[in-house]
Each structure stands twice: as C-alpha cells, then as structure tokens.
Amino acid sequence: MIAAIFEYEFLQNAFLTGMIIGVIAPLLGVYIVVRRLSLIADALSHVTLAGIAASLLLEKKLTGFIGVNPVYMGMAFSVTGSIFIEKLRSVYKHYQELAIPIILSGGTGLSVIFISLADGFNSDLFGYLFGSVSAVSREDLWLIIIISVIIIAIIVSLYKELFLLSFDEEHAQASGIPVKIVHFIFIVMVALVIASSMRIVGILLVSALMTLPVAASMRIAKGFKQTILLSVIFGEVSVLGGLFLAFYLDLAPGGTIVIIAVLILLVTILLKKVKTSRPAKV
Amino acid sequence: METRQEPVIKIEDVSFRYEKNNVLEQVNLTVNEGDFLAIVGPNGSGKSTLLKLILNLLKLQNGKITLFGEEMNQFKDRQKIGFVSQKANSFNTGFPATVFEVVASGLTKKLGLFKWMKKEDKRHVIDAIDAVGLREYEMSNVGELSGGQQQRVFIARALVSEPKLLILDEPTVGVDAQHVQSFYHMLEDLNKNRGITLLLVTHDIGTISDRVTHVACMNKTLHFHGKTEEFERLDKAEMSTFYGHDVHILSHDHHHHHHEGVRG
Numbered sequence: 191m192i193a194a195i196f197e198y199e200f201l202q203n204a205f206l207t208g209m210i211i212g213v214i215a216p217l218l219g220v221y222i223v224v225r226r227l228s229l230i231a232d233a234l235s236h237v238t239l240a241g242i243a244a245s246l247l248l249e250k251k252l253t254g255f256i257g258v259n260p261v262y263m264g265m266a267f268s269v270t271g272s273i274f275i276e277k278l279r280s281v282y283k284h285y286q287e288l289a290i291p292i293i294l295s296g297g298t299g300l301s302v303i304f305i306s307l308a309d310g311f312n313s314d315l316f317g318y319l320f321g322s323v324s325a326v327s328r329e330d331l332w333l334i335i336i337i338s339v340i341i342i343a344i345i346v347s348l349y350k351e352l353f354l355l356s357f358d359e360e361h362a363q364a365s366g367i368p369v370k371i372v373h374f375i376f377i378v379m380v381a382l383v384i385a386s387s388m389r390i391v392g393i394l395l396v397s398a399l400m401t402l403p404v405a406a407s408m409r410i411a412k413g414f415k416q417t418i419l420l421s422v423i424f425g426e427v428s429v430l431g432g433l434f435l436a437f438y439l440d441l442a443p444g445g446t447i448v449i450i451a452v453l454i455l456l457v458t459i460l461l462k463k464v465k466t467s468r469p470a471k472v
Numbered sequence: 473m474e475t476r477q478e479p480v481i482k483i484e485d486v487s488f489r490y491e492k493n494n495v496l497e498q499v500n501l502t503v504n505e506g507d508f509l510a511i512v513g514p515n516g517s518g519k520s521t522l523l524k525l526i527l528n529l530l531k532l533q534n535g536k537i538t539l540f541g542e543e544m545n546q547f548k549d550r551q552k553i554g555f556v557s558q559k560a561n562s563f564n565t566g567f568p569a570t571v572f573e574v575v576a577s578g579l580t581k582k583l584g585l586f587k588w589m590k591k592e593d594k595r596h597v598i599d600a601i602d603a604v605g606l607r608e609y610e611m612s613n614v615g616e617l618s619g620g621q622q623q624r625v626f627i628a629r630a631l632v633s634e635p636k637l638l639i640l641d642e643p644t645v646g647v648d649a650q651h652v653q654s655f656y657h658m659l660e661d662l663n664k665n666r667g668i669t670l671l672l673v674t675h676d677i678g679t680i681s682d683r684v685t686h687v688a689c690m691n692k693t694l695h696f697h698g699k700t701e702e703f704e705r706l707d708k709a710e711m712s713t714f715y716g717h718d719v720h721i722l723s724h725d726h727h728h729h730h731h732e733g734v735r736g
Contacts (some may be wrong), residue, residue, distance in 0.1 A: 224568065225565075350576075350580040350587075350588075351580060351585070353580075357563075357574065363528070364528065364557075366581050367580060375632075407568075408566070411568055412611065413570035413572075413613065414573050417568040452599060
C-alpha cells in the first residue's frame with residue numbers, strides 16, 4: 191500500500207486528509223465532550239448533509255453549478271446551523287438541549303427534500319454519508335489544510351480561555367472573559383471541522399470521530415493536556431488504521447475508522463478495570 | 473485618618489427582581505479594605521444574587537455598585553477580585569484536569585488573550601497550591617480529591633491572580649465537618665496576614681463569628697451590618713425574628729406573602 195500511496199494521487203489525498211482530520215476532529219472533540227455538547231456534532235453533521243444535498247441538486251439543475259465543490263455549501267450550512275443552535279440555546283435557556291433535535295431534524299428534513307427533488311443521486315451521496323477513500327480531491331485537501339491551520343492557531347491562542355470556558359463558564363464570565371465571543375468562535379470551528387471531515391468519515395460518523403477517541407482518552411489520561419494528546423493519538427490511529435483496512439478490504443472508510451475507535455475505547459475501559467481491581471496501594 | 477481609602481465595595485440602593493419577585497430591596501453596604509465580612513441570611517434571602525451583581529454575572533437593574541472606587545461598568549480590573557462559587561462544590565467531577573491546570577486557569581484574565589504562562593507564572597501557581605496545602609496533589613485530577621480538598625483548589629485558583637478582594641459563596645457546602653474549621657482558619661490567615669479583603673456568604677454563623685470582623689444579616693434587604701462584637705450582642709429574640717422570616721417565607725412561596733413576611 192505504501193507504494194500505492196506514492197503512485198495514486200487519490201490515495202495521497204485520502205491519507206493526508208485523514209492524517210489532518212485525525213488531529214483536528216479529536217482536538218475539538220475534547221472540548222465538545224467536556225462541555226457535554228457531544229450531540230451538537232451530530233446535529234451539525236446533518237445540517238452539513240443538507241448543504242451537500244443542496245449543492246448536488248443545484249449541480250443537477252443549473253449548469254452554472256457543475257464542478258462546484260459541494261463541501262463549500264456543506265460548510266455554509268454547517269456554520270449557519272451552528273449559529274441557529276446558539277440562538278435556540280438562548281431562546282430555550284432552561285432546555286438548551288432542545289436546540290439539538292430541532293437542528294438535527296431540520297437538517298435531515300432539508301436533506302431529504304433536496305434529495306427527492308433531485309430524484310435521488312448517484313453514488314456520490316453514498317460517499318458523503320459513509321466516507322470514501324477515492325472521493326477526496328486535491329482541492330478538498332487544500333481546503334482542509336487551510337481550515338486546520340486556522341483552527342490550530344485559534345486553539346493555541348485561545349487555549350486558556352477555552353479551558354476556563356469549558357471547566358467553569360460562570361467563573362470565566364466573572365473574571366471578565368468575553369465568554370460569548372469565545373463560545374461563538376468555538377462553535378464555528380466545530381462546524382468547519384465537521385464539514386471538512388465528512389469526505390473521509392462520512393456525515394453519519396463524523397461525530398464518532400470527535401467523541402470516541404476522547405471518551406477513550408478520558409479513561410486513562412491525567413489532566414487536560416494529556417487528554418488532548420491521547421485523544422489525538424487515538425484519533426490518528428483510528429483514521430490511518432481505518433483507511434488502511436478500507437482500502438484493502440474495499441469497505442467504506444467511515445465504518446472501519448469508527449470501529450477501530452470503538453475497539454480502542456473498549457481496550458481503555460478494560461485497562462482501567464484491570465488497574466482498579468488490583469488492590470491499590472495508598 | 474482623614475485620607476481614608478476608597479471602599480473596596482460600595483453598594484448603594486441596589487434592588488433586584490427576577491421577573492416579578494423582588495429579591496433585593498434597597499440594599500446599602502460598604503466593605504472597606506481589610507474587612508472580613510460575612511453576609512448571613514436564610515435561603516432565598518438574595519445573598520447570592522448580591523454577589524452575582526458584584527461579579528457582573530447579573531445585570532444591575534437599580535442602584536449603584538462601586539468597586540475599588542470605580543463604577544461597575546467602568547471597572548475593568550476584574551483580576552483584582554477572586555471568586556469561589558457555591559457551584560465549585562457541584563462542578564463536573566469527571567472533568568479531566570489536574571489541580572495545577574485548574575489553579576492555573578485563575579490566571580486567564582491576568583495574562584490576557586493569546587498569552588501562555590511563563591516560568592514565573594507557573595511559580596505563582598505552585599505557590600498558590602502550596603498556600604492551600606495541596607502541594608502533593610498538584611498533578612492529580614481534581615475529581616479524585618475530597619470535597620474539602622476540591623474547595624481548596626478553587627481557593628487557590630482565586631488566589632493565584634493575587635486578588636485584593638476574595639468573594640466566597642457558601643464555600644463550606646460539601647466540605648466535611650472536621651475540615652470546616654481549618655478551612656475558616658485558612659481564610660482568617662489570608663485576611664490577617666495577606667491583607668486580602670474577604671466577603672463571605674454563608675448560613676453558618678456559628679462557626680464563623682469569631683473569625684470575621686464584620687457581619688451583615690440579609691433578608692432581601694440589610695437587617696444588620698456592623699462589627700462582629702455588636703452582632704454578638706444582638707438580642708436573641710431579634711435573631712430569631714430575623715430567622716423566623718425564613719420559615720414564614722419558605723412556607724408561603726408566593727410573592728404577595730413575602731411582603732407580609734418581611735414586615736414580620
């Protein structure tokens with residue numbers, strides 16, 4: 191396979207994209223999980239699907255849209271969806287989780303409408319749903335590189351603020367941190383990562399890549415930095431291992447990636463069990 | 473003594489309502505530098521609301537709050553105020569952060585946007601952890617500590633930015649009884665030896681009265697504010713009527729009954 195990577199551009203694209211996503215999805219995932227916002231990723235991925243479907247529909251109906259990368263429209267929908275979630279969360283102050291099913295079903299509804307308007311799509315859509323090794327173009331790769339650089343730069347520069355916001359929002363506000371702005375930046379980052387990950391993992395499984403490595407890492411990590419580090423390592427192992435298997439066994443990469451992440455999670459749970467069942471020395 | 477310093481906190485005619493319920497009515501209170509003030513009062517007496525107003529967690533509706541001589545919305549030096557909330561007792565204990573990381577988060581505002589800690593800042597963090605006696609737990613996850621130890625972590629987080637004023641909202645909730653005294657002892661030490669002005673909300677007057685310098689009794693409005701000695705001379709009957717409202721108000725939780733209750 192190593193030889194194949196050098197030979198085929200599509201494989202290079204897929205692996206490079208995978209390596210990048212393996213870093214940024216779990217990186218943002220850590221914040222999503224500790225802030226108990228895991229389901230937001232799910233809601234936004236369905237909104238992204240609506241964007242993709244809209245773009246594919248337009249491509250079918252309007253000649254001007256031929257060749258336009260559906261990822262852009264997916265991102266636009268995802269970011270808009272994230273803004274709606276925030277709005278809804280402030281409308282339903284006491285039932286903030288309501289925003290998630292509203293956006294999730296809204297996104298799914300729109301997707302279904304667009305898909306039926308287009309009388310169904312070719313296999314493209316399947317690739318968006320479950321991920322694809324062959325679908326990643328050079329253009330996608332560049333887009334993902336740019337987004338990742340921006341996201342990593344933001345996380346590095348707002349590390350303290352994001353940590354405090356996640357750990358203790360009230361304290362963040364009392365100490366005069368612009369909580370709303372930081373949160374907004376955060377949610378837009380999530381939307382962008384979801385839209386850029388879906389080529390590889392697929393819409394339906396994006397949120398898994400953001401949460402499973404984190405869930406595993408939290409079992410064994412000491413402290414926040416270590417949680418981030420282990421999450422990224424687990425994410426990377428899942429993505430690369432998953433792509434490898436997908437390529438050789440001709441499977442949808444989304445599935446193999448997620449199953450590897452689940453296996454890692456199981457191992458960490460078992461490890462912790464073994465550790466704690468031993469008589470502890472104090 | 474002519475050139476008295478500006479009071480640390482000056483509250484003038486502050487009222488506050490949640491929807492239709494008056495929570496605070498015409499509160500006036502001054503806290504001077506070096507004071508250790510305990511605000512006591514029954515549940516629902518507006519103590520926490522008053523703190524939230526000072527901390528800018530709630531928007532001021534009526535009246536005026538001056539902090540370190542500057543009016544509330546002009547006041548930018550938020551790091552001068554350390555805050556230990558009641559919520560610290562019920563924070564997400566599964567959160568993967570070490571004691572060091574949590575205490576360091578107290579420097580967020582002081583360091584400013586885009587800045588990372590320097591060596592010197594790290595030393596401050598370790599000093600603060602030392603000051604609350606948790607040095608050996610520096611690298612433990614906060615969730616693994618006892619309630620009392622966790623509360624010390626939050627004190628350390630508040631101390632690390634070297635605040636002039638430390639505000640504590642029922643800090644002993646969730647702290648094991650045998651540690652409450654040593655906890656208060658630590659506060660007394662911060663007040664006496666570090667000169668930090670302390671504002672403490674509690675309903676635990678018994679254990680605290682010999683450590684604080686001033687007491688304020690609150691039930692929507694201020695019933696008493698003065699030195700601890702004066703407070704202790706208060707009539708037992710007076711005290712019980714004050715706490716008597718509590719029972720009354722709690723048993724009739726409709727706002728129109730409140731007025732009757734307060735007149736008492």
